[in-house]
Amino acid sequence: MNKTIRIVVAGPRGRMGKEAVQLVKETSHFELAAVIDRKNGGKLLSDVEGFTGLDVPVYTDPQECFQHANADVLIDLTTPERGYLHTKTALEHNVRPVVGTTGFSSEQLDELKGMAEQRGIGCIIAPNFAIGAILMMKFSEIAAKYFDDVEIIELHHDQKLDAPSGTAIKTAEMIAKNREAKKQGHEDEKETIAGARGADFEGMRIHSVRLPGLIAHQQVLFGAGGQTLTIRHDSYNRASFMSGVKVSVETVMALDTLVYGLESILD
Numbered sequence: 001m002n003k004t005i006r007i008v009v010a011g012p013r014g015r016m017g018k019e020a021v022q023l024v025k026e027t028s029h030f031e032l033a034a035v036i037d038r039k040n041g042g043k044l045l046s047d048v049e050g051f052t053g054l055d056v057p058v059y060t061d062p063q064e065c066f067q068h069a070n071a072d073v074l075i076d077l078t079t080p081e082r083g084y085l086h087t088k089t090a091l092e093h094n095v096r097p098v099v100g101t102t103g104f105s106s107e108q109l110d111e112l113k114g115m116a117e118q119r120g121i122g123c124i125i126a127p128n129f130a131i132g133a134i135l136m137m138k139f140s141e142i143a144a145k146y147f148d149d150v151e152i153i154e155l156h157h158d159q160k161l162d163a164p165s166g167t168a169i170k171t172a173e174m175i176a177k178n179r180e181a182k183k184q185g186h187e188d189e190k191e192t193i194a195g196a197r198g199a200d201f202e203g204m205r206i207h208s209v210r211l212p213g214l215i216a217h218q219q220v221l222f223g224a225g226g227q228t229l230t231i232r233h234d235s236y237n238r239a240s241f242m243s244g245v246k247v248s249v250e251t252v253m254a255l256d257t258l259v260y261g262l263e264s265i266l267d
């Protein structure tokens with residue numbers, strides 16, 4: 001039988017956080033130890049609307065939370081600034097972070113990796129937990145061996161804070177492993193409206209669409225003489241991310257370093 005894993009969820013009232021609390025609740029070897037919220041500190045989660053029966057403490061201060069919660073794992077689904085603070089604080093308390101929050105800088109990722117390695121404890125930072133999105137990224141990495149020209153279009157709901165999405169950045173990084181940096185388009189092209197050609201990642205272009213009605217979508221378009229290849233993934237709800245969160249919580253318990261992206265775990 002699996003050992004019970006005690007979990008802190010940061011951002012429990014958010015769109016993803018609510019799903020994560022539900023996942024912990026319905027998984028027999030997971031136990032909710034506490035939550036970190038922007039407000040409601042000092043209350044029980046069961047006193048907060050929508051969380052009947054969950055008698056675990058709510059903290060606003062991550063230090064206080066990790067000192068008292070006796071937790072194994074943090075699931076962070078908050079904002080870039082808070083997510084970074086929560087992850088760092090968890091590592092300082094030897095609590096293993098599983099981070100879905102996007103928008104960390106590469107310097108922050110390097111620092112967190114150093115901390116995890118120094119302590120010899122696991123940490124997973126996953127820009128996308130959906131299996132289809134991971135396959136989209138892997139297929140794009142393969143396609144980049146054969147196509148030099150690629151544009152990424154990511155489409156999200158209009159409440160998203162970061163652009164481009166963490167998934168788009170990770171996709172570009174994976175494509176870059178198999179593609180020489182190259183400026184795309186006409187050498188003399190000029191934007192008559194700034195931003196028309198999107199963000200520039202080693203000459204690849206990334207376009208961010210934000211519209212109400214969308215959840216999380218991305219297409220990767222490759223072009224070559226007389227043909228295009230489009231690789232597309234759509235998440236139609238946030239439950240689509242939860243099997244990846246579950247695998248990450250189970251896997252992080254056995255890691256002794258930081259893993260960025262689920263593609264290596266699912267090999």
Ligand SMILES: NC(=O)C1=CN([C@@H]2O[C@H](COP(=O)(O)OP(=O)(O)OC[C@H]3O[C@@H](n4cnc5c(N)ncnc54)[C@H](O)[C@@H]3O)[C@@H](O)[C@H]2O)C=CC1
Pocket residue numbers: 010011012013014015016017036037038060077078079080082099100101102103126127128129130241
């Ligand atoms: N890796 C993945 O597969 C996915 C990642 N995400 C990422 O997850 C993050 C959250 O996304 P959503 O749930 O859509 O956002 P949301 O805005 O619905 O939720 C964010 C939550 O963070 C909380 N928060 C803000 N400041 C806080 C603080 N000081 N302490 C504790 N909690 C605080 C808010 O109260 C809110 O409940 C984003 O970075 C998003 O990009 C979203 C979907 C999938």
Ligand SMILES: O=C(O)C1=N[C@H](C(=O)O)C[C@H](O)C1
Pocket residue numbers: 102127128129156157160161164165166167168215216217
């Ligand atoms: O904010 C979101 O919603 C999502 N964020 C992640 C990202 O930035 O890639 C994952 C998914 O696309 C949904």
